[in-house]
Amino acid sequence: MLGVFDIFKIGIGPSSSHTVGPMRIAVRFLEEAAGAGALENAARVKAELHGSLALTGIGHGTDKAVMLGLMGMKPDETDPDDADKALAELRKTGRLSLHGGPSIPFDAKKDIDLRGDITPELHPNEMSLTLFDKAGEEIFSQVYYSVGGGFIASEKQLKAPAEDDLIVGARKGRHLFTSARELLKLCEETGLSIADIILENEDEHRERNETLAMIDNIWFAMRDCVDRGLKTRGELPGGLKVKRRAPSLFDKLSETPLANEREQLFDWLNVYAMAVNEENAAGGRVVTAPTNGAAGIIPSVLKHYCVDGDEENLGHIRTFLLTAAGIGILYKQRASISGAEMGCQGEVGVACSMAAGGLAAVWGGTPAQVEHAAEIGMEHNLGLTCDPVGGLVQIPCIERNAIGAVKAVNAARLALRASEEHKVSLDQVIETMRQTGLDMSRKYKETSEGGLAVNVVEC
Template sequence: MISALDIFRIGIGPSSSHTVGPMRIAARFMTDLARAGLLARVARLSVSLQGSLAFTGAGHRTPEAVYLGLLGFKPETTDPEEAEAALKKLLATSALCLQSGQTIAFDPAVDLIFDYETPPKLHPNGMTLLAVDAAGRVLADQTYYSTGGGFIASQRQLETPLENDLVGGGPEGPFAFTSAAQLLDLCQAHGLSVAEVLLACEDIKRDRNETLSALDAIAEAMAACIARGLVQKGILPGGLQVRRRAPDLYEKLTGSPLSNEREALFDWLNVYAMAVNEENAAGGRVVTAPTNGAAGIIPAILRFYLLDAKAPPSTVHTYLLTAAAIGILYKQRASISGAEMGCQGEVGVACSMAAGGLAAVWGGSPSQVANAAEIGMEHNLGLTCDPVGGLVQIPCIERNALAAVKAANAARLALQTDQPARVTLDQVIETMRQTGLDMSSKYKETSLGGLAVNVVEC
């Protein structure tokens, strides 16, 4: 069941779909082998990356994520130093040394395959894992998909027909919703805000205090990521020689007064968003919001308008729950995968979520919240995903900064009127879905077109 705590999950950079997802897939495969009583018989493993995972996997650290997942690491608890030590040992021995003491042959140069020729059947991020015994007999042969935002699915799950082409497992209980129209009807019928409706759905899953504590931890993780990004200087990994800019900009902002409100708005949102995405590009700990590539937008708004203003925890909860409700709609009715929708499905969705959340914090009605979210997406429609060198750096880092400013403006525009919007949130979500399906695969996280080609050629 999709939850606010699924939309916001603590993980590692640089990509939720290419790093976090593959790590979870590899770990799940190993867990399934153990549950089936087959793990002790495994003599060798191989992994095939297909589609976008093959084309941009190296730049997104997909191989390293796969290795760590096979070794039992999980994105939310991975210690960077421990992970690097495990990776070095694997590369030196060509073997997976499991915590149980079992050793399985795995040569990264041979057993990790970048399959550029096989198009994935059900989603652009395909991954096939094979386990054989000492005699070469196949013990398990499974295909999984990394569907964006760290979500993963088996081939069987995606092959199951779903009514109205919606993702299964949305909010539960009497306040469940599968469209923005249903969500707004629930708000009106019960006199609740968007955040309160989603919180009622979360109550079906767990104790309310547990949900609120988890939201506090998410906000703290977002703030901690910004704090790290504001002081960490140097060159980002990957070979593009992209220099971290957030620390220098932060020093300028704290060292001299700003001339006007607009300058303050732009510069502070810029620096906070860039701090997060520079941390993400460096493989640091971030919160998928709803993806890693778009992880800076919601935290930037959170820090500037709420944390810097000493807003109470209840206001932070309202912001995150409202944003999550909007994110769930995109996940259900379309996709949050850059490989499937282009960057409109990542930065566009994050902008929409942040705009709706901020409108709620500013006292907007549920209708105004939906209008803000619609505006945030409408002006990101058609946004391509063409990462230079397959790295989550250019244009990703600056794009988060620009989208954070756009989200704030979308919230302000929505609050200027009480009239129903001409374009509804449901309509813009469906338009994004159709646009993503029509978009050439060159512009959907394959680095085969756009900036990824022209910058290299120049």
């Protein structure tokens, strides 16, 4: 079974599948090449990007991510400013110091090939890396996939028969579940909340205090991202000339603290979510929640309902994140959180569902009410397309996170006020999302070949 820190990972923007994943792939490739004894003889490296990685790669920073990964930079350890300096030095010198290997000539235009004409069979985000020796002979090559939320897999892994979930879970968790129905049954049998179930599974990996400290660090990274986004002004990179709006919106809200509370509920959720996703669009430090493209929804809801001024309710924040992680695990296990596979329903839709469940738990909801909130959060995001204008994680992504945060709060409110048993289960809505994603046209799944991406003039 997956854990909290599979769902929530600290990295850099603008995309978990197109930036974080390729960085991790490049690092892994060099480690495997070194293990095979090929790295020391490398004189050239070539990356070939297929499918969605190629079609939206430049806008999503995939080319930069590949170069950073080849230099040994890991997304959870990389400062965005350090990354910019490393790329500037590479462009200046034309030489790339392979992590753990030699320094070699490198020309991004020749050595990173964007093959949008190739449609991968196993997963839309396919990437091959190859090392050549001084004679130009191929000495090591691998194919990998960035499967959403920063998760990566080799071609061999994706082609391997799936292991039984319960067998895998038995090695990694105290409480085994492969569906929301099984999770609710566990809660009923043990008397534990969803957050407690997830926390006890984490106890199998490390001491409880260490896990809680790691959860707190996830929140601190989210909080810091909100704060940076509220303070940083200017124009986002990429050519669309999109200006950051969160700082000016925040100023207006701060100047009128006693304004109509019903209107300001939306305003505060909007500004926090947009602050995060403007940071993400600028390549800043964010947390996959469960992806970078949907990174603003959970921090927004947390910030508004679990923080009062400078007072952070860490107990509520932990409950929220543990509960949300449990819901995110179900989506990852039973469907996908990749925009290239599911469209934006698999990113913003899943984040909305996770936030709705987390907030319902903080508000004292039963496990059944949490499940209901998560179901509502997804039900009204089904069919949501991923059609970024110019291949950039800006339009419609930034505003979409703001709308997703508002939806999440409403879903939690509806679930806690429901007077009778609901008709649609979370398992049913997850399966519906999966089927909808499979049926959705490729051009609406993170390729920038349809929707807003072709109907909005870029410049």
